[in-house]
Amino acid sequence: MSSMRVSGEGLVLGVALDAVLGDPKRWHPVAGFGRVASAAERHVYGDSRARGVVYVAALVGGAGVAGVVLERMSRRPLVHCLVTAGVTWAVLGGTSLGREGLYMARVLERGDVGAARKRLSHLCARDPRGLDARDLSRAVVESVAENTSDASIAPLVWGAVAGIPGLLMYRAVNTLDAMVGYRNPRYERFGWAAARLDDVANWVPARVTGGLVALCSGREAWRVLRRDGAKHPSPNAGRCEAAFAGALGVRLGGVNAYGGRVERRPEMGDGRAPEVRDIRRAVRLSAAVTFAAAAVVWSVR
Template sequence: MRASAEGLALGVVLDAVIGDPRRGHPVAGFGRVAAGVERWLYRDSRTAGVLYVGALVGGAGLAGVAVERACRGSVFGTAVATWAVLGGTSLGREGSAMADALECGDLDAARARLPHLCARDPEGLKADELVRATVESVAENTSDAAVAPLLWGAVAGIPGLFVYRAVNTLDAMVGYRNARYERFGWAAARLDDAMNWVPARVTGALVALFGGHGAWRVLLQDGGNHPSPNAGRCEAAFAGALGVRLGGANAYGGLVERRPEMGDGRAPEVRDVRRAVRLSAAVTFAAAGLAAVVAWGRR
């Protein structure tokens, strides 16, 4: 399966201009189907989780093959498929909305928006904690929402776009280490780790290209300290590029995780949220160019 290089680039432009619709988004539809399948298949076992992931990801792959054949690699078909799976513009809008709330000192509004970016418990978070959570989420999701789907589209066409987004969506739904999903969500989490291994490192490298020596240094120094095999590369590169220090205590579902610090700069401030959003957008467009080159080379 080979994607249209022009279609990948046009899909990024469509995402930048249109963004995600509030209703009827294909990924949201997939999420509803996945939730229904979970109710039917759920068992507290890895075997059930493997069946769950296999059925849904396999279905997404078959849908991608069907669309690819119907479109015959057309620019328009690839562009629409790319737009459907990208989330870079929505990520930037959520980051900007958080910046608006924090700049106005409206912590209640900022706490209410945080779940749109990450799974941390927002209740009781202070302004500096909300800032750090936002910058870290923008960093990590730059790979998940933009760089990774573009790279998978470049190497595997429309099926690659659909499969990646399916895996990433399932990880966001069930890939948690808690009582319900420790075993059932294992397959989704591990497959998401595998599919993001290369894109996360490409993201870190692209951030470092924009961020200069400091970003490269922190990426190489601290990128492997994060408990996630992938998120740390993105967050460390952003920390170095922005000249801030990320990491620390995070609360998820009432449980507190203490993560190593990345970077040796100052604590992130409200203004760094908008800087992170701009850096994420720059990396997205750079990734679009890289993906187009890869797709063109394969063609």
Template sequence: MPGSSRALGLLAGVALDAVFADPRRGHPVAAFGRAASALERRMYADSRRRGIAYTALLVGAAAATGVAAERLARTPSARTALTAVATWAVLGGTSLGREGNAMATALEADDIDAARARLPHLCARDPAGLKAADLARATVESVAENTSDAVVAPLVWGAVAGVPGLLAYRAVNTLDAMVGYRNDRYGNFGWASARLDDLANWAPARLTAVLTVACAPLAGGGPRDAYATMRRDGAAHPSPNAGRCEAAFAGALGVRLGGVNVYGGRTEHRPELGDGAPPETEDIRRAVRLSRAVGLAAAAVCAAAALTRWRRR
């Protein structure tokens, strides 16, 4: 049954990510990034139309690769294995947790230079001059947002569209990280990638927030506080998706997120999310624990959805 192959493949891919994390060499996402950079050099223009074509070519190629691979996998075991490998390739939950804990370790050792050096592994925020409290907040916010981007969203699209969905989603998210910036170079060219990423993450971000509310007790928080904060503050964030995840995490952890962020010399003033004190180093480990719980819950929900969808068909 295709549904059982897809569901088992998603769960096996989650297990592979837990054991092996991201490969340090030869990562397929890195290979896609190099291809995207090469195509950007050929296609770049300060034009939305050119950016739309660039995004369509790369996302379309990723989806077509997934379609071709699924057609070649003719047996249930082959489809399960293919889905498992594709899921492992696009997930980033284990690496996210490791980076978060590495930041906590550096801050616990009062090694501010090491902590600043690790921040680019988590987000695009400028680490220069950030103090321990700023680094802790940036890490918790990044863990919250990337729980959706790197874990829940791939699983959702894998459940909905199989291997083509997994590969296409990762292509969209990678392009957003590469060109989806509101600056002089990418304001027009990266517009399509950024908007498509917003669309692809709309449902996964809200599922992430709901699962965060449900898993709040595993991080020492309460579902009621997490839900109230998500409802009250989620829409205040400039991102239509990240705010839901960050607000739910803030409520679940009992901390306050938001404030002044600097990206490449550009300062942004983010609204405050939550009512607690700013996060401390120990809250990073709690956020990682919460992220892992949400990822496992999402795996169960998405596998069940894949199985149910195919049975109904």
């Protein structure tokens, strides 16, 4: 049995485990990595790009070494398949993303804007103060769109390309970006390497995500993706959000606030502003895209 076939079957099994179980409730490996990264930051931090490069290289390199060790310890096909499945389950976040989106849908459907504002930080760093139900709906739909790539498609792409090391290194890169990849006084320089490496790691997966959205939903998603995908300031998030905008028939983008900093982002799509009911549609589309990616991996394994 070829290693490519074993890895493919392990990736698909990992998607199934994530769909059924969601994130591990305790001893989550990604949370453990985050604690290690926080401890390392206390020792390495300095207001310079060079220190940030060292920080990222050590942690991502360490994740890669761990992946290589796991690969070598699981040479037998069945063991390798099961280990790949376990690692895939650990690094995927699609089911948890969907659950967060559905929680936001439920509280907004019953008119509890306050609860939705408090919960928004689980999905994005946007300042929730002053956001009404429509603003929150747009924030959730945009976050589900962008994170479909980060949480599901990108790990599968890197797992297909580089096996267990690819899975672990991608999740390390993405986690570090979430921790230090901010444009604020503390991380403007130190977080530069994490942010840039995350852009590189997600360049192909974001475009794969956009293509899969179009495959799952039709021509309008493809049209809006091609027309509006490059408008977003992120080289990757815009591809996902534009495709979702076309698929859902909504208009994304506009004014966003992040800790006192206001960004005016170009609009994507030709439809109406997102409404609460569009959150559930976005979550269903995100799940469909993840399963489509798994089907592609299965077909080419």
